[in-house]
Amino acid sequence: MKxxxxxxxxxxxxxxxxxxATVLMLTVxxxxxxxxxxxxxxxxxxxxxxxxxxxxxxxxLPADWTANLDVNGNVVLCPPEWAAPRFWDxxxxxxxxxxxAFARWREILEDSAR
Numbered sequence: 630m631k632x633x634x635x636x637x638x639x640x641x642x643x644x645x646x647x648x649x650a651t652v653l654m655l656t657v658x659x660x661x662x663x664x665x666x667x668x669x670x671x672x673x674x675x676x677x678x679x680x681x682x683x684x685x686x687x688x689x690l691p692a693d694w695t696a697n698l699d700v701n702g703n704v705v706l707c708p709p710e711w712a713a714p715r716f717w718d719x720x721x722x723x724x725x726x727x728x729x730a731f732a733r734w735r736e737i738l739e740d741s742a743r
Contacts, residue, residue: 630655630690632665632683643669643676649686651739654707656699666707668735691741708734 630652634644644650644667653675654666663680695709710716710730719727 630685631687632667632680633686635682635684643667643672643678650683653735653738654705654711655680655690656706657704659702668739691738708738710734 631649632652633649634646636646650665650667650669652665653668656664656666656677658664664677665680665683666675667678668675690706691708693708694706695712697705697707697712699705705712711734716727716730720731
């Protein structure tokens with residue numbers, strides 16, 4: 630799935646207007662808001678961004694994603710390894726297995742969205 634930053638979106642340093650990004654994870658809240666987990670080239674990092682600030686360029690979702698409920702009751706669509714308990718804690722703590730799994734899936738998702 631690919632999205633592009635809308636021209637009228639709130640300004641930030643993570644994405645330029647019109648810049649295209651691959652959606653790495655999709656979260657839909659019970660209140661109807663959606664967020665994309667995106668990789669920012671300018672920041673060399675990931676972050677969650679409001680879906681309303683992006684246009685969908687390619688709506689194809691990866692067939693191997695899994696659907697889960699997080700602790701807040703949000704629906705989360707992501708690679709299966711990322712849904713494992715403590716995955717994001719381990720990633721942010723720099724644990725090799727989680728960092729490697731993130732990098733591997735990020736590459737798979739970016740390559741498949743081309």
